[in-house]
Amino acid sequence: EDPDGRALWLLEYGAENVLVEWSMFFPRFWTFLSSAKRGIPEKANALKTEIERMLAYLLDQSGTGFVGQKRYSDFLKGFGPIEQCLETLCSIVEPIWFHGLLSRQESDLLLASEPPGTYLVRLSRSSCLSFALAVRHSDGKVHHILIDRPISSTAPTSTLAQNNNQQKRRCYRVIETIGQSVAEFNTLQELIAHYPRALISPYSSSLTVMPWYAGDVTREETEEILGHHTSGGSFLIRHAHIGKDDGINMDDGDLQRRNIDSNGAEHNPAA
Numbered sequence: 001e002d003p004d005g006r007a008l009w010l011l012e013y014g015a016e017n018v019l020v021e022w023s024m025f026f027p028r029f030w031t032f033l034s035s036a037k038r039g040i041p042e043k044a045n046a047l048k049t050e051i052e053r054m055l056a057y058l059l060d061q062s063g064t065g066f067v068g069q070k071r072y073s074d075f076l077k078g079f080g081p082i083e084q085c086l087e088t089l090c091s092i093v094e095p096i097w098f099h100g101l102l103s104r105q106e107s108d109l110l111l112a113s114e115p116p117g118t119y120l121v122r123l124s125r126s127s128c129l130s131f132a133l134a135v136r137h138s139d140g141k142v143h144h145i146l147i148d149r150p151i152s153s154t155a156p157t158s159t160l161a162q163n164n165n166q167q168k169r170r171c172y173r174v175i176e177t178i179g180q181s182v183a184e185f186n187t188l189q190e191l192i193a194h195y196p197r198a199l200i201s202p203y204s205s206s207l208t209v210m211p212w213y214a215g216d217v218t219r220e221e222t223e224e225i226l227g228h229h230t231s232g233g234s235f236l237i238r239h240a241h242i243g244k245d246d247g248i249n250m251d252d253g254d255l256q257r258r259n260i261d262s263n264g265a266e267h268n269p270a271a
Contacts, residue, residue: 116137117199
């Protein structure tokens with residue numbers, strides 16, 4: 001259904017290669033699209049770092065450092081055709097409510113102190129090529145709703161000029177709580193706009209895209225991560241298990257912990 005997507009793999013990686021290293025895949029992927037008729041959208045160039053992170057997760061969810069033909073094919077089915085995939089990815093990563101690779105637990109922590117109706121969208125870690133909507137309800141809990149990407153049951157098909165085959169359109173689908181009815185939308189923006197009473201205010205902090213933000217890693221994982229850095233001053237910030245942000249830094253090879261609350265006050269480390 002996507003001859004250009006197939007051509008990219010055959011020309012850049014070879015039909016005999018079922019696995020390609022990410023360090024080879026992404027530069028050639030970007031170069032191929034740059035030389036295509038439509039080229040790279042200006043917006044995509046500005047969002048290249050965010051797009052690369054999202055692609056790396058979608059195509060290599062386990063972090064192996066390789067991209068397989070099967071996962072690449074699944075990606076094209078969900079976000080293709082290839083000539084439109086960058087526009088599709090831009091429409092996802094650009095909105096302030098999209099926060100990329102968060103876990104369910106990290107979403108809970110970020111929204112815990114926000115007012116009811118605050119929401120964010122992230123990539124689902126349990127369902128490949130799907131998304132999850134997290135919203136804080138009036139009961140104080142953070143609810144998570146899966147947004148999957150099935151073939152639309154209502155959207156019309158479009159004809160691909162290259163081979164005159166019909167390509168079925170994928171939608172963004174949620175199962176509504178009341179009545180368990182299915183709702184389908186052409187874009188995530190349409191889905192968000194459809195529920196204005198429940199989705200009141202997007203979580204718009206830039207915290208989750210900062211290079212030093214490490215999410216909900218444990219104390220042991222932190223020591224392992226920073227233990228590989230031999231230069232002084234290496235640091236990260238993670239969620240503390242006592243409900244405060246835990247600032248971690250390395251000085252002269254020793255890890256030194258400081259629990260920092262929202263007012264900047266330090267506390268004895270207990271995370």
